[in-house]
Amino acid sequence: MANPTTTHKPIHNIYKLGHLRKSTNATTLESLKRRAKAKYAQNNLMRIMSKLESPYAGKYDDTMYCSGVLIQKGNKITSRYCKQRWCRICNRIRTGKLINGYKSALNEMKDKQFVTLTVKNCIGENLRATIEKMLHQFRQIQDLRRKQKKPPLKCIRKIECTYNPDTNEFHPHFHVIIDGFRPGCELIYEWLKRNPTAVSEAQDIRQCYEAIELFKYFAKLTSKSSKDSKHYKGSKLINDEWHYPAALDLIFRAIENIRIIQPMGGVKMVSDEIEELETQEVENIKEENTIWIFRGSDWIDTGTGEMLTGYYPTEREHKYSQRIKFKDS
Numbered sequence: 001m002a003n004p005t006t007t008h009k010p011i012h013n014i015y016k017l018g019h020l021r022k023s024t025n026a027t028t029l030e031s032l033k034r035r036a037k038a039k040y041a042q043n044n045l046m047r048i049m050s051k052l053e054s055p056y057a058g059k060y061d062d063t064m065y066c067s068g069v070l071i072q073k074g075n076k077i078t079s080r081y082c083k084q085r086w087c088r089i090c091n092r093i094r095t096g097k098l099i100n101g102y103k104s105a106l107n108e109m110k111d112k113q114f115v116t117l118t119v120k121n122c123i124g125e126n127l128r129a130t131i132e133k134m135l136h137q138f139r140q141i142q143d144l145r146r147k148q149k150k151p152p153l154k155c156i157r158k159i160e161c162t163y164n165p166d167t168n169e170f171h172p173h174f175h176v177i178i179d180g181f182r183p184g185c186e187l188i189y190e191w192l193k194r195n196p197t198a199v200s201e202a203q204d205i206r207q208c209y210e211a212i213e214l215f216k217y218f219a220k221l222t223s224k225s226s227k228d229s230k231h232y233k234g235s236k237l238i239n240d241e242w243h244y245p246a247a248l249d250l251i252f253r254a255i256e257n258i259r260i261i262q263p264m265g266g267v268k269m270v271s272d273e274i275e276e277l278e279t280q281e282v283e284n285i286k287e288e289n290t291i292w293i294f295r296g297s298d299w300i301d302t303g304t305g306e307m308l309t310g311y312y313p314t315e316r317e318h319k320y321s322q323r324i325k326f327k328d329s
Helices: 029-049 057-064 088-108 124-147 181-194 211-215 226-231 245-254 315-322
Strands: 024-028 069-074 076-080 112-118 155-164 169-179 204-207 261-264 277-283 288-295 298-301
Touching (some): 029 277, 029 298, 112 181, 112 211, 124 155, 124 181, 124 245, 169 181, 169 211, 169 245
Antiparallel strands (some): 112 204, 288 298
């Protein structure tokens, strides 16, 4: 396996203490190992995206160094987070907060249904406008129910977007967990009235068993090309999917200041904000005072060279992190 690229910034540039608030919770070395895996998986992509001619280039650079330095005092480790929506590390924290926060509301739903609402694919320059139109249409449907004196849709709505490298088009869509099969069907009916070009078969409603799916990524970081699938048929490479940096950048910019998760119909909003600086107690860790810097695939003790979690990427994980394409390549 090729050696992972080793790159880092001086500690004083990426780790600022000062006025930042601290929170304390517990974690384990195994959890830190999963964090190392997530960080390794995204670092190469973020390195390339930070070099794009994009207003978000600095944000991608920040994500590359998210949790890049861990300061240990006793059994407590303090790390800095970039808080960006696309960051795998931050999203692990964010997903946990959303699952726990919406657990009661979901349990109170008597008949959880998982609804998918789609529209016709759009080109990149129209993505922001398409998403804004979708949000407006959803609000229209909820307003119509009020005028008709029907109960509001009790639901949690999420916006997602995927990319099709074969057509160079984007596919924004809604996933909705809604209370009741009939309200779900009425939602689909009203949606198709407002979107006559949408494929009716692409709208879907089914019993919801795994609510966790709603709280994962809003944009998948990899996309599959039918040409690649044919070329790599029978290959041992991971699922024939690639990262497309330029397309991802367009998606990230299109959802700026747009709420990804939106509860409705009496479901209380849950904050998914995470603190920039967080201190965690680590179970079963040797108590000492040291600084760990992420190099390659793990955090290294700056004094001894010791690895914190012992994470080494498998060949498949390494190949996955290197699968990056631009549309003309």
